Amino acid sequence: MTDHTLDPTLTPALEDYLETILRLSRRFEGLVRVRDIALARDVKPGSVSPAMKRLDELGLIEYERREHVRLTERGAVAARRVDARHRVLRRFFEGFLALPADLAEQDACAAEHALSPETIDRLVRLFEYMEMCPEGQDHLQRFHRCSLVHADVAPCPNDCPGDPIALAERTDQMSIADLTPGQRGRVRQIEGQGAIRQRLLDMGILPDAEIELARVAPAGDPLWIRLQGFELALRRAEAASVKVQAR
Amino acid sequence: MTDHTLDPTLTPALEDYLETILRLSRRFEGLVRVRDIALARDVKPGSVSPAMKRLDELGLIEYERREHVRLTERGAVAARRVDARHRVLRRFFEGFLALPADLAEQDACAAEHALSPETIDRLVRLFEYMEMCPEGQDHLQRFHRCSLVHADVAPCPNDCPGDPIALAERTDQMSIADLTPGQRGRVRQIEGQGAIRQRLLDMGILPDAEIELARVAPAGDPLWIRLQGFELALRRAEAASVKVQAR
DNA sequence: ACGTGGTGTTAGAGAGACCAAACAAAACCG
């Protein structure tokens, strides 16, 4: 587990309260009401009040009258810390992994409580590197073009061997379905879209995984593979979209 | 919030229980005892029992007698799903971000419950791309050499403009300390090690951030900057290690 | 001045995790 809430006294929920108070302060010039917080966090006001009380006791906000909430200096420091991590992650998810904005936002706000400061630091170093190195930019774009295939994308102009479109047209690729029972291989790439790909990943069929074709059903359709000491059944179509390096 | 526990009925804690049961089954050939689970998760046996009861009710394990715990088929599917995400993240943290193994492990097990399937998918695509594209490998290594500086590393042989060692020797770089009061700039890189860097990142001083030198103390040492609508004090030494693009 | 609606607080309740300690059942052993 290990909770990386930077301030050991802060739970994820309290961090999120601080974060939204910070944002609302920016918007409303420090005039943050319980109602706004409840709205922003999508909880009922009755949940906010006791949380404010606790943040007040921790000295992170000033909880005035029955009106405004204001971050103390310590509270603002904590809030900016959470906000900074949030932004680092959002940027990584959206700018680097090319995730849709809403998902990037969601995942950032969930993961910001879970990652060590070192991890955030490494991501920032990655940004720095990508920006400074002209090749870094090129490469990122190529990754997006080649790998995050949308229906209407042309094959990678750089002749990148990993380009899924180019790959699909190749014949020298071997899939799980081409293995002979008992033969082992290393997963290189998972083709296929959406649900199928998702299912394969969920099962643990990931790049570099050691895999063995255990047996094939008499009809030829369900294939059984061994993976991490377990046997799994794959439909032939699924197996065919897992490219492997036989050995 | 939005919990990406793939099975909506599963909390992070239950996912972790499934995950450790899966691992222990691999080790002990399916003979998993409550005691082992408690040990592995670092909780007391008294916490494990009721959790097993719930997993049993959910049809994810068979909770036999007072002896062994065994995953059902549905439970194994769920467990492998968690395990797959865990491995994807661990690999990203360790192999790509070059995080120490223990931190990679920790963060993977925390973040595995927080990220959307799409995000995991994108990371896998990144692995595929990096492996397939020979340049990808080169580039990753250069990132590690250039950017994750250890004390005894030589400057980047590729003359990468982002190389921190090369950067430190340059004089055409401007830092926050070189701005004139009222001048604005965009953060390009944060130099400095450990605690100082950490403090800067925590304050929200991140690559691409818009920043303004608000004023300088008479003594010249504390500098005040504006960032995201807030004013922060920086010691001169800290400010000097933030490289900016003035404008 | 009075009522009404919008806000904030409080009390009560439930779910999820966890622990400590009392208790029960096996296993182990002399």
Added chain:
DNA sequence: CGGTTTTGTTTGGTCTCTCTAACACCACGT
């Protein structure tokens, strides 16, 4: 076999987070 140790369960308690619903303000308009 009978006692001791190991292992598992149960009970009672704490904490956090949330909700609902009753209640307290306050502000505004008539």
